[in-house]
Amino acid sequence: MSQSKQRRISMADVARLAGVSSQTVSRVSNGHPSVIGTTREQVLKAMRELGYRPNSAARALKRGEFRTIGVILFTLSSTGNSRTLEAIANHAAAEGYAITLIPVAVPTQDSVLGAFTRLGELAVDGVIVIMEVHLLDAATVTLPPHVQVVVVDSDAGDRYSVVDTDQADGAGQAVTHLLELGHETVWHITGPRESFASSRREQAWRQALEAAGRAVPTPLHGDWSAESGYQAGLMMAEDPSCTAIFAANDQMALGVLRALHDRGRSVPGDVSVVGFDDIPDASSFIPPLTTVHQDFAEVGRRCVQGVLRQIDRGEPEHGTTLVPTRLVVRESTATPRVAA
Amino acid sequence: MSQSKQRRISMADVARLAGVSSQTVSRVSNGHPSVIGTTREQVLKAMRELGYRPNSAARALKRGEFRTIGVILFTLSSTGNSRTLEAIANHAAAEGYAITLIPVAVPTQDSVLGAFTRLGELAVDGVIVIMEVHLLDAATVTLPPHVQVVVVDSDAGDRYSVVDTDQADGAGQAVTHLLELGHETVWHITGPRESFASSRREQAWRQALEAAGRAVPTPLHGDWSAESGYQAGLMMAEDPSCTAIFAANDQMALGVLRALHDRGRSVPGDVSVVGFDDIPDASSFIPPLTTVHQDFAEVGRRCVQGVLRQIDRGEPEHGTTLVPTRLVVRESTATPRVAA
DNA sequence: CCAGCCGATGTTTACGTAAACATTCGCTCA
DNA sequence: TGAGCGAATGTTTACGTAAACATCGGCTGG
Numbered sequence: 001m002s003q004s005k006q007r008r009i010s011m012a013d014v015a016r017l018a019g020v021s022s023q024t025v026s027r028v029s030n031g032h033p034s035v036i037g038t039t040r041e042q043v044l045k046a047m048r049e050l051g052y053r054p055n056s057a058a059r060a061l062k063r064g065e066f067r068t069i070g071v072i073l074f075t076l077s078s079t080g081n082s083r084t085l086e087a088i089a090n091h092a093a094a095e096g097y098a099i100t101l102i103p104v105a106v107p108t109q110d111s112v113l114g115a116f117t118r119l120g121e122l123a124v125d126g127v128i129v130i131m132e133v134h135l136l137d138a139a140t141v142t143l144p145p146h147v148q149v150v151v152v153d154s155d156a157g158d159r160y161s162v163v164d165t166d167q168a169d170g171a172g173q174a175v176t177h178l179l180e181l182g183h184e185t186v187w188h189i190t191g192p193r194e195s196f197a198s199s200r201r202e203q204a205w206r207q208a209l210e211a212a213g214r215a216v217p218t219p220l221h222g223d224w225s226a227e228s229g230y231q232a233g234l235m236m237a238e239d240p241s242c243t244a245i246f247a248a249n250d251q252m253a254l255g256v257l258r259a260l261h262d263r264g265r266s267v268p269g270d271v272s273v274v275g276f277d278d279i280p281d282a283s284s285f286i287p288p289l290t291t292v293h294q295d296f297a298e299v300g301r302r303c304v305q306g307v308l309r310q311i312d313r314g315e316p317e318h319g320t321t322l323v324p325t326r327l328v329v330r331e332s333t334a335t336p337r338v339a340a
Numbered sequence: 341m342s343q344s345k346q347r348r349i350s351m352a353d354v355a356r357l358a359g360v361s362s363q364t365v366s367r368v369s370n371g372h373p374s375v376i377g378t379t380r381e382q383v384l385k386a387m388r389e390l391g392y393r394p395n396s397a398a399r400a401l402k403r404g405e406f407r408t409i410g411v412i413l414f415t416l417s418s419t420g421n422s423r424t425l426e427a428i429a430n431h432a433a434a435e436g437y438a439i440t441l442i443p444v445a446v447p448t449q450d451s452v453l454g455a456f457t458r459l460g461e462l463a464v465d466g467v468i469v470i471m472e473v474h475l476l477d478a479a480t481v482t483l484p485p486h487v488q489v490v491v492v493d494s495d496a497g498d499r500y501s502v503v504d505t506d507q508a509d510g511a512g513q514a515v516t517h518l519l520e521l522g523h524e525t526v527w528h529i530t531g532p533r534e535s536f537a538s539s540r541r542e543q544a545w546r547q548a549l550e551a552a553g554r555a556v557p558t559p560l561h562g563d564w565s566a567e568s569g570y571q572a573g574l575m576m577a578e579d580p581s582c583t584a585i586f587a588a589n590d591q592m593a594l595g596v597l598r599a600l601h602d603r604g605r606s607v608p609g610d611v612s613v614v615g616f617d618d619i620p621d622a623s624s625f626i627p628p629l630t631t632v633h634q635d636f637a638e639v640g641r642r643c644v645q646g647v648l649r650q651i652d653r654g655e656p657e658h659g660t661t662l663v664p665t666r667l668v669v670r671e672s673t674a675t676p677r678v679a680a
Numbered sequence: 681c682c683a684g685c686c687g688a689t690g691t692t693t694a695c696g697t698a699a700a701c702a703t704t705c706g707c708t709c710a
Numbered sequence: 711t712g713a714g715c716g717a718a719t720g721t722t723t724a725c726g727t728a729a730a731c732a733t734c735g736g737c738t739g740g
Contacts, residue, residue, distance in 0.1 A: 008484065010726055021690045026728055034688060053484055056463045057406065058726035060397035061695050068440075076416070076426040077620070086416040089443040098462060099441040100408075103429040122438060123396045123463070144348065144393055226624030255624045280417070284566035284595045286626050350696055361720045366698055374718060398696035401725050 009052045018046035029054055060123060069307055070124035072102040072115055074131055078224065079250075079279045080296060081130055084152065087300025088128060095308060100124055107131070107194070120144055126307035128152065129160075132196050148310035150303050154196050157320035161310065163302045167197050170292035170325035171204035174246050174274040177290070177327055179212055182335045183244035183272065188219040189232045189256065191248045195224075201248050201276060222248070226255040233259025236271075243271055243336040250275035250282045250291055257285055257332070268334035278328055288330035298323045349392045358386035369394055400463060409647055410464035412442040412455055414471055418564065419590075419619045420636055421470055424492065427640025428468060435648060440464055444471070460484055466647035468492065469500075472536045488650035490643050494536050497660035501650065503642045507537050510632040510665035511544035514586050514614045517630070517667055519552055522675045523584035523612065528559040529572045529596065531588045535564075541588050541616065557582075562592045569595025576611075577603035583611055583676040590615035590622045590631055597625055597672070608674035618668055628670035638663045 011029070015022040020043060027035050028043040035043075046052075060066045069092055076082045089099045100122060104115045112131075119127065126148040143149070151160045178186045188205045191198030202219060209216045220235060222228035229252025236242045237260050247253035253275030257267060265271050267287055275282060278293035302321050310317055351369070355362040360383060367375050368383040375383075386392075400406045409432050416422045429439045440462060444455045452471075459467065466488040483489070491500045518526045528545045531538030542559060549556045560575060562568035569592030576582045577600050587593035593615030597607060605611050607627055615622060618633035642661050650657055 008486070008726090011728095012726080022726090023691080023728075024689060026726095027689090030728080036688065039688080051484075053460045055401070055726050056461055057397050057400035058695090059728085060463075061395070061401050061697090061725090062727045062729080064695075066397065076422040076429075082416040082422040085441075086443065089416075089441045090445060093443055093458075099443075101425075101429045101439040101441055103426065103433055103439075105430060118433075120393050121396055123400075144391075146348070226621045230624055251621060251624075254621055258624050258626050258628075261626050281566045281591055281594055281621070284570055284591075284598050286598050286601050288598075348696090351698095352696080362696090363698075363721080364719060366696095367719090370698080376718065379718080395696050398725090399698085401695090401727090402697045402699080404725075 008055065009050045010055065011052075013050055014043065014046045014052045017050060018042045065125050065311075066123040067096060068098045068100055068124045069304070070100045070102050070119055070122060070127045072104060072119065072127060072129050072131070074104050074107050079277060080294065083296035084130060084300045084303070087297040088303055089300075091301050091304040095304065097125075097304075097308070104131075116143060119147075125311045126150070128303045128307060129154075132194055146314070148307055148316060150306040150310070152299060152303060155200075155320070158318060161306050161317040162320040163299055163306060164320065164322060165197070165294045165296075165299060166322040166324050167200035168204035168207075169322075170276060170294070170327075171201040171246070172208045173325065173327040174276065174292050175205055175208035175212075177329065178244040178246065178272055178274060178333065179208075179214070181244075181272065181333060184241075184336075185209060185214040185217060186244045186246050187217045187236055187242050189222045189229060189245065189247045189252050190219050191252075192223045193221065198224075198248050205246055217242075222252045222255075224249055224251060226251045226258075228252060229255025230259045232256065234263065236260075237263035237265050244274075244333075245271060246274045246276075248276055250277045250279045250285075250289060253282075253289055253291065253332075254285055257287075257289070261286070267332050269337055272333040272336070274333060282328075283330060285332070287332050290330045290333040291328055293326045293328050295323050295325070348395065349390045350395065351392075353390055354383065354386045354392045357390060358382045405465050405651075406463040407436060408438045408440055408464050409644070410440045410442055410459055410462060410467045412444060412459065412467060412469050412471070414444050414446075416443075419617060420634065423636035424470060424640045424643070427637040428643055429640075431641050431644040435644065437465075437644075437648070456483060459487075465651045466490070468643045468647060469494075472534055486654070488647050488656060490646040490650070492639060492643060495540075495660070498658060501646050501657040502660040503639055503646060504660065504662060505537070505634045505636075505639060506662040506664050507540035508544035508547075509662075510616060510634070510667075511541040511586070512548045513665065513667040514616065514632055515545055515548035517669065518584040518586065518612055518614060518673065519548075519554070521584075521612065521673060524581075524676075525549060525554040525557060526584045526586050527557045527576055527582050529562045529569060529585065529587045529592050530559050531592075532563045533561065538564075538588050545586055562588070562595075564589055564591060566591045566595040566598075568592060570599045572596065573599025574603065576600075577605050584614075584673075585611060586614045586616075588616055590617045590619045590629060593622075593629055593631065593672075594625055597627075597629070601626070607672050609677055612673040612676070614673060622668075623670060625672070627672050630670045630673040631668055633666045633668050635663050635665070 011022040011025040015025045028040050092099050102115050104111050128150045130152045149160050151162045175186050190202045220232040222232055233256035247256055253273055256273055260267050260271055275289050275291035278291045282289040282291050351362040351365040354365045368380050432439050442455050444451050468490045470492045489500050491502045515526050530542045560572040562572055573596035587596055593613055596613055600607050615629050615631035618631045622629040622631050
């Protein structure tokens with residue numbers, strides 16, 4: 001590797017300088033109580049003097065644990081994933097755990113399998129998986145048996161510990177809000193078919209309409225992108241009976257707003273629009289977007305709690321934890337003009 | 341920890357089953373050439389049978405390297421940071437390196453110092469720092485001497501290896517574009533004062549105007565958020581002489597668009613607006629935003645290249661690598677009405 | 681006053697791997 | 711034909727830490 005590779009300072013070095021045994025250094029390093037004050041001071045002084053740092057590899061080898069959690073996901077380009085990851089990182093750090101990121105380039109079973117195989121050799125005590133679960137069907141068998149798993153964005157509560165936003169409740173709130181304003185029914189733009197979150201939102205939208213005895217328009221399918229929302233919005237703008245649109249995320253809602261604007265239909269005068277996520281920019285859309293707020297920080301927090309609890313107990317858990325959502329009403333929704 | 345903690349399969353176990361020494365297992369595991377075919381097969385078979393996985397802690401301890409890069413940053417909520425991180429993760433994975441994420445909750449020297457101290461004990465061979473460099477002045481001394489550093493979003497090229505977007509060139513392109521359209525001068529909304537990227541963009545904006553012999557309006561200060569852009573936009577909307585605005589990022593430009601819309605000033609009819617970043621949503625703003633495209637993927641790639649090169653050579657490098665930008669002209673800019 | 685106990689510290693050992701060195705054996709070439 | 715070489719594999723050792731066990735005193739209580 002290098003010529004400048006003078007061996008790192010080890011406990012033995014500190015011990016020699018402090019005139020104690022390396023075991024005493026170990027005890028000081030770990031805050032063990034049975035070291036007397038003066039000795040402790042000597043050791044700490046020697047540590048400072050030499051710039052000693054514990055070697056985490058040796059520590060991990062000895063203790064059999066890495067104090068590290070792996071996070072495996074496809075992309076960080078979606079707000080949700082980044083925010084969740086950030087929350088995970090923060091909470092893990094607070095618990096003294098490090099985060100190792102395992103990116104999966106393409107969402108195929110093969111590449112997921114590859115990621116899990118790498119993971120098997122990686123120094124992690126637990127894994128948080130942020131992806132649709134059918135993709136990891138073949139994969140989890142390749143995990144070392146003692147690695148604990150928590151899954152986000154999935155309905156695999158029967159097999160894993162799952163944490164997720166309460167998609168159904170959020171979508172229900174969105175539809176109910178629009179119906180209560182007086183809209184006859186609510187159109188819907190879904191996310192990509194593979195997405196669990198998307199199909200859950202679609203299902204809840206459908207149920208809410210059916211429960212209210214309303215017609216269920218054929219949903220249009222997007223891919224989370226603003227551009228796909230724009231395309232769907234253009235089609236909906238053609239139909240004068242469409243007065244209320246629920247887009248499965250804020251980005252697609254942004255595209256819808258632009259499509260309606262381009263077609264000369266006013267929001268919320270002619271058409272009301274609701275999104276999902278409550279990204280920071282949503283309040284600056286034209287007009288400011290009514291949307292379902294997701295608490296990504298809480299999702300991340302519960303993920304970390306979940307893995308740590310499983311690591312601690314040494315056995316996997318099952319079941320789903322849902323994080324509540326909250327409808328944020330801004331200016332993109334109103335009573336329909338015809339009904340007024 | 342747990343009752344189910346039956347020791348992991350080690351080389352010794354594989355060796356026993358295959359009827360060879362553990363050293364031979366090691367050689368097979370590392371693809372060493374001097375193992376004969378039949379022996380290799382036996383070992384591989386035993387590995388499969390037992391589900392053997394190398395213990396990365398032991399491996400790291402023995403080899404003195406972790407094949408891991410630490411990434412330290414404040415927040416993932418900015419598009420730029422997430423995208424850069426994603427690119428870093430992908431390229432690191434391609435090189436067989438893992439990524440450890442070190443989040444810093446608040447941008448104070450103290451917490452940065454804390455992060456670096458933790459980092460010092462962490463199993464990393466190199467570090468990529470995504471933050472303004474003055475914050476780590478006190479910090480780097482706490483790093484073990486053999487840990488290599490690459491910095492993003494900073495001008496510390498004299499002390500570290502720095503990779504960054506060519507902020508100056510991008511801002512220059514934005515201003516030049518507006519002047520060439522016939523605008524008398526260009527207003528500017530900056531990012532937060534602590535941001536290196538922001539001050540670099542502001543500086544280049546000023547220089548471009550001065551070079552063209554134009555008046556330099558007093559810039560307004562934002563904080564990257566759409567809301568701060570909205571506030572600044574409201575003020576600029578009051579001034580009829582303001583026909584061209586360069587916002588230091590797309591989110592603030594979004595706020596500006598809404599402010600102008602709210603005040604009845606048309607874009608680009610009355611006022612032209614340019615942003616910076618080219619976030620995916622920018623093409624769906626109303627109107628689609630002309631903006632400076634940043635190649636975050638390339639920034640991430642060069643960061644990884646940089647650390648790996650330093651790790652390989654075993655010595656730090658200096659100097660700055662700039663990643664070019666590109667102006668993406670959409671519909672938010674036009675020749676000013678008065679000049680037409 | 682001394683047995684015994686406990687607090688403070690030292691010694692030994694093991695974690696899993698891989699480099700360095702040792703051994704074995706078949707084959708080549710003088 | 712046997713010295714010598716090299717390929718294949720085995721043995722020893724060290725990486726840095728921390729658990730387990732060992733030791734050494736001084737203090738307490740009967």
